[in-house]
Amino acid sequence: MLQEEQRRQIEQRLLREREQVLDAIGEFDETAKDLRERTGELSLADNHPADIATEHQEHEKDFLFASMEGRRLYAIDESLRLLYKEPERFGLCDVCGQDIGMERLDVIPETRLCAQHARERDAASDADANPREADGHANEEQR
Template sequence: MSTLTKDQRQELEQALLEQREDLQRHFESSMEDGAPAESLKDSTGELSSYDNHPADAGTETFERSRDLAIDDTLTDEFNQVNDALERMEEGTYGTCVTCGKNIPFERLEAIPYTAYCIDHTPNRDVSNDRPVEEEVITMPPSGAGEVRQRNAGKFDNAEAWEAVEEYGTSNSPAMAAKRDVQDYDENM
């Protein structure tokens, strides 16, 4: 049995009903735009993508996959809202479906459709799976990158100017309009 007061329960029910209406409006407006096309050809309305730049197809693919992902997420949320409203009717709303403990009002206020207490929230742990590429990557040799410029005989930033100064700058004698100018005073 939940420890929610009647006012808290009404407030949460109102929030769930508003959320369900918003989600229904989203799905209705996306249906007005037309149901998602089955293929890229149908979604773009083009007979062939031969004359299109590859970036155009990439953009269309990205936008289509983004829209599908958003719809999947919102469909999942819509189902969770409906499930929460059913739990309200059954009298089990506000209790964790895993352990049966009361879910704090503050948590329900933040996520009104949640069916879990904090301890039993699914997908709560960060995955410790590492990318498969790490299995084939070798570690760099020890000392890699340390004092690399000095060991490779490269100059540092302090010596860089001296090395390129002899070739002149945009206001040096090398850039003078006259030929064979040796100093700045002759440049004029």
């Protein structure tokens, strides 16, 4: 379990990384805005505005998740949420519940897996395109 001081240190790391990732996504966002304006003009005539808004949000989400930065941002946000909501669970491996270790968290603050399970996940991710789905199964098996 992490000391409060260590948690604060990781929090700062996460917040800094989040800003960097958001900067990187900012460029994608410009492209998405362009797309929104262009497709908006084309489809306004025969679509309800509410449908269009939803459609575009979905597109943007796909777009974001398709990028490495988008996935990274998601992981960082999830880690921050856990850090704030359940600080006692932060820093523990999602699979085995062991301490991830300050050394590892310092390098990859958004990680939710210990070194061993990160390696296993990497090996499995070739076969499984949806790591979040795998998370759920792994937790179910543990409990």
